[in-house]
Amino acid sequence: MALAIYGTGVSSGIAIGRAHVVRGRRLDTQEHPIEPDQVDREVRRFRLAVGRASEDLRRVRRQLPADTPVEVTEFLDIHVLMLEDSSIADAPAEIIAEQQCNAEWAINLQCDRLKAVFEEMEDPYIRSRANDVDQVIGRVLNQLAAEGADDYVGEHYRGLVLVAEDVDPASFLLLYQEGIAGLVTEHGGPLSHTAILARSLKMPAVMGLRNALRLINEGELVVLDGQRGVTLADPGRTVQRHYREKLRQESARQSLLQQVRRQPTQTVDRCPIRLQANVDLAEDMALAKLNGAQGVGLFRTEYLFLNREIPPDEEEQFQAYAALVGKLGDGATTIRTLDLGADKQVDSIRASGSSMINPALGLRAVRLCLSEQEMFLCQLRAILRATALGPVNILIPMLCNTQELFQVKSLVQQAERELRAEQVPVGPYQLGGMIEVPAAALSARTFAKNLDFLSIGTNDLIQYTLAIDRIDDQVGYLYDPLHPAVLKLLQITLDAAGAVGTPVSLCGEMAADTTYTRLLLGLGLRDFSVSPARLLEVRQVVNSTDLSVISRLTRRIMRASHPARIAALVRELNEV
Numbered sequence: 001m002a003l004a005i006y007g008t009g010v011s012s013g014i015a016i017g018r019a020h021v022v023r024g025r026r027l028d029t030q031e032h033p034i035e036p037d038q039v040d041r042e043v044r045r046f047r048l049a050v051g052r053a054s055e056d057l058r059r060v061r062r063q064l065p066a067d068t069p070v071e072v073t074e075f076l077d078i079h080v081l082m083l084e085d086s087s088i089a090d091a092p093a094e095i096i097a098e099q100q101c102n103a104e105w106a107i108n109l110q111c112d113r114l115k116a117v118f119e120e121m122e123d124p125y126i127r128s129r130a131n132d133v134d135q136v137i138g139r140v141l142n143q144l145a146a147e148g149a150d151d152y153v154g155e156h157y158r159g160l161v162l163v164a165e166d167v168d169p170a171s172f173l174l175l176y177q178e179g180i181a182g183l184v185t186e187h188g189g190p191l192s193h194t195a196i197l198a199r200s201l202k203m204p205a206v207m208g209l210r211n212a213l214r215l216i217n218e219g220e221l222v223v224l225d226g227q228r229g230v231t232l233a234d235p236g237r238t239v240q241r242h243y244r245e246k247l248r249q250e251s252a253r254q255s256l257l258q259q260v261r262r263q264p265t266q267t268v269d270r271c272p273i274r275l276q277a278n279v280d281l282a283e284d285m286a287l288a289k290l291n292g293a294q295g296v297g298l299f300r301t302e303y304l305f306l307n308r309e310i311p312p313d314e315e316e317q318f319q320a321y322a323a324l325v326g327k328l329g330d331g332a333t334t335i336r337t338l339d340l341g342a343d344k345q346v347d348s349i350r351a352s353g354s355s356m357i358n359p360a361l362g363l364r365a366v367r368l369c370l371s372e373q374e375m376f377l378c379q380l381r382a383i384l385r386a387t388a389l390g391p392v393n394i395l396i397p398m399l400c401n402t403q404e405l406f407q408v409k410s411l412v413q414q415a416e417r418e419l420r421a422e423q424v425p426v427g428p429y430q431l432g433g434m435i436e437v438p439a440a441a442l443s444a445r446t447f448a449k450n451l452d453f454l455s456i457g458t459n460d461l462i463q464y465t466l467a468i469d470r471i472d473d474q475v476g477y478l479y480d481p482l483h484p485a486v487l488k489l490l491q492i493t494l495d496a497a498g499a500v501g502t503p504v505s506l507c508g509e510m511a512a513d514t515t516y517t518r519l520l521l522g523l524g525l526r527d528f529s530v531s532p533a534r535l536l537e538v539r540q541v542v543n544s545t546d547l548s549v550i551s552r553l554t555r556r557i558m559r560a561s562h563p564a565r566i567a568a569l570v571r572e573l574n575e576v
């Protein structure tokens with residue numbers, strides 16, 4: 001029977017496909033004693049599952065496009081090798097025979113043993129292998145769980161709607177490469193980095209869908225509506241027809257939007273607005289160029305560090321940055337220094353101890369970089385080398401006091417001095433800071449005076465202002481870009497930067513949501529940086545806005561305090 005399950009739509013679009021339900025494997029893995037004459041059969045089950053998991057990985061590896069980042073291919077190669085190692089390929093079979101138990105139990109037992117060995121290791125790189133053991137064994141367990149279920153075993157993920165408890169950004173990238181059609185998770189919200197990636201890769205996704213694992217069955221047809229935040233399990237023919245029609249309408253809307261592709265971005269009263277692209281992966285550049293982005297307003301470098309054990313060295317980073325510079329007309333490439341920590345963890349550069357209690361408030365972003373100066377200097381050298389190739393901006397995330405800023409400046413100078421001493425060319429560059437914590441917004445004037453530009457990161461600014469963890473769906477209902485406190489901090493930042501003549505852009509997700517475009521223009525924002533997939537929508541709204549008409553309504557919004565009143569005034573603003 002059809003069932004509608006509601007969550008939060010985090011990436012619009014519709015996906016229609018069979019569900020692939022990924023359960024927390026520990027829940028499913030209990031010990032079942034078996035009879036001696038069942039041992040051979042159980043060992044065969046195990047070996048078949050290992051073979052399928054390995055074939056699956058090899059297939060994904062073969063199908064990867066030629067320009068796939070090397071870290072993704074290496075990651076897959078390591079996992080294939082691990083599946084061939086006797087500690088995974090043979091040891092569980094011995095456990096099945098010795099303990100006369102089911103394959104799931106044996107493999108879980110071996111997983112715990114292997115992880116214990118890795119976790120004992122001093123070397124953080126080797127220690128981090130424990131995660132790979134988990135992931136590789138998870139694949140074998142998935143194969144065991146999928147037995148007999150299916151006519152889609154050969155094509156494990158392609159076209160499927162993945163239903164999981166949670167998916168971290170690194171795994172999401174792999175699933176994307178494997179061709180999933182949509183994503184449903186029980187946890188997570190619109191500001192999680194997985195959600196941001198889903199939007200930039202145009203993958204329909206719904207998060208915070210409680211009980212999804214219980215309510216959606218493996219292999220069942222589902223319709224996922226990323227706009228409305230709903231997933232329909234086992235929909236009837238009429239519902240399917242309705243959604244196929246919606247898919248058709250959406251593709252017609254997208255064709256209409258193409259008309260603004262060649263238009264300049266300017267308001268009705270001819271005020272030019274800069275529209276840049278947020279780039280998470282090198283692949284984003286093609287769409288950014290096609291949709292006429294005037295530069296890269298944010299390149300999140302931390303994605304270069306995910307899904308690998310050894311961080312990229314200076315040369316590899318330089319090559320990655322060089323590939324972006326000068327590719328979007330005359331526009332600059334804004335390279336943000338590492339924002340690791342919180343939901344973007346890398347085992348080899350992991351904050352330890354107290355930071356893990358509340359990682360969003362811990363050793364994250366610039367704080368982590370300042371505590372790992374060698375790694376930071378390596379990145380700064382790579383970015384500075386890229387400045388010789390075209391206009392580059394360096395952007396520092398999560399600044400909260402001027403001391404951090406001066407420390408960063410001195411490290412940038414040190415890296416530049418080193419390069420010049422080595423006769424390595426360094427071009428002109430601008431140094432900017434992100435306004436992401438309320439303290440920085442309230443001190444925006446000082447930051448504006450000491451930096452070449454500011455960039456407002458509303459994803460974090462909202463998280464830290466409203467004290468809501470952006471990846472915790474339980475407090476997701478409190479996320480509100482229109483909260484008067486958030487709007488005041490935006491106004492303070494824009495006014496402070498304006499007063500000292502420092503350019504300011506906004507690169508949080510608020511810039512990409514057309515509900516807020518006019519309000520942001522009314523507050524004085526003239527520079528937006530959004531996911532390439534949203535460029536045309538934002539340009540369409542900018543080009544239909546008359547600044548002289550919206551200023552009075554913007555002032556009324558800023559005076560209002562009641563959420564319903566603010567929302568009504570914003571609706572009015574968007575209709576004039």
Ligand code: PEP
Pocket residue numbers: 196298300339436456457458459460461507508509
């Ligand atoms: C932000 O916080 O708004 C931002 C753009 O940075 P990130 O989403 O990567 O934290």
Ligand code: MG
Pocket residue numbers: 397436457459460
């Ligand atoms: Mg941020």
